[in-house]
Amino acid sequence: MSPHAFQTRADADGRSSDSRVVRCFGGLAGLCVVLSLAGCGTSTVPSGEVVRRAATPTPSATPSANASLPRGDRAVGQAGIGLSAPRSVRTPADLRRQAAERLVAANPDAVYMGEVPAILLAIPVLEVELHADGQVKRIKVVRYPGQAEDTVDVAMAAVRRAAPFGDVSRMPKPWIFTETFLFNDDRKFKPRTLDE
Numbered sequence: 729m730s731p732h733a734f735q736t737r738a739d740a741d742g743r744s745s746d747s748r749v750v751r752c753f754g755g756l757a758g759l760c761v762v763l764s765l766a767g768c769g770t771s772t773v774p775s776g777e778v779v780r781r782a783a784t785p786t787p788s789a790t791p792s793a794n795a796s797l798p799r800g801d802r803a804v805g806q807a808g809i810g811l812s813a814p815r816s817v818r819t820p821a822d823l824r825r826q827a828a829e830r831l832v833a834a835n836p837d838a839v840y841m842g843e844v845p846a847i848l849l850a851i852p853v854l855e856v857e858l859h860a861d862g863q864v865k866r867i868k869v870v871r872y873p874g875q876a877e878d879t880v881d882v883a884m885a886a887v888r889r890a891a892p893f894g895d896v897s898r899m900p901k902p903w904i905f906t907e908t909f910l911f912n913d914d915r916k917f918k919p920r921t922l923d924e
Contacts, residue, residue, distance in 0.1 A: 814862055814894035824905045827856070827893045828921035831907070834890035838882065840916040844923065850876040850911040852883050858903040862892035870906060876915070883909040883917065 811834055817823045832839050850873035857866040867884050887907075896903040908920035 811890070814892055816895040816898065817893075818898050820899070820905065823893065823896060823899065823903075824907070824921050827890065827905050827907065828919035830890040830893060831886055831919050832922070835886045838886060838916055840912055840914070840918055841922075844910050844918060845912050848910055849913050849915065850874075850879040851908060852880045852911075853906060853908045854880075854883055854887060855904060855906045856887055856893075858893060858896055858905075860895065860897040860903070862894045862896055864888060864891045865903075871908075873911075876911065879909065879911045879915065879917070882911075882915065883907075886917070 811830060814826060814830065815822075817826055832841070851871065852869065852873050853871035855868040855870050856864060857868070859865050864887060867887060869880055869884075873879055886909075893905075909917040910920055911917045
């Protein structure tokens with residue numbers, strides 16, 4: 729199932745947030761606002777470092793746990809504290825499964841289990857590259873959500889807390905896994921891998 733198979737709140741009524749801006753401001757003026765906001769997109773520079781969107785989430789929307797973690801892709805932080813030692817993995821499927829399980833174990837207050845809601849708040853997708861020992865080397869945002877952009881930071885912080893992801897040196901390179909984060913209205917996520 730593709731990450732686009734899920735529907736976000738902005739998609740539910742058939743309108744994107746951009747179309748709401750046009751309707752709100754009306755005609756040509758609204759179109760100018762949408763076009764100027766389109767220039768605030770994201771891109772990846774050659775070094776693989778993520779360039780963030782210009783919009784800043786409201787302080788009340790960002791969980792306080794993120795405040796202690798560094799932003800950006802360079803710092804890994806105090807990852808894996810309090811978690812059991814990860815198993816060595818030999819296949820990409822084993823790596824994805826172990827990573828999803830560690831995401832849940834390392835972030836008990838930020839996850840939900842059970843059935844995924846029919847309409848989700850946000851669906852960021854991250855690609856995580858690892859060092860041979862399973863520590864995070866780089867995090868790339870593969871898909872930004874159309875709303876609740878702060879969920880990208882929540883997902884990246886969750887990955888850092890869950891590391892290391894196990895010795896991957898016996899796997900062929902590149903040592904990469906991708907995870908889709910299914911956020912509900914409470915800004916809690918479920919790794920999509922757990923539903924596969």
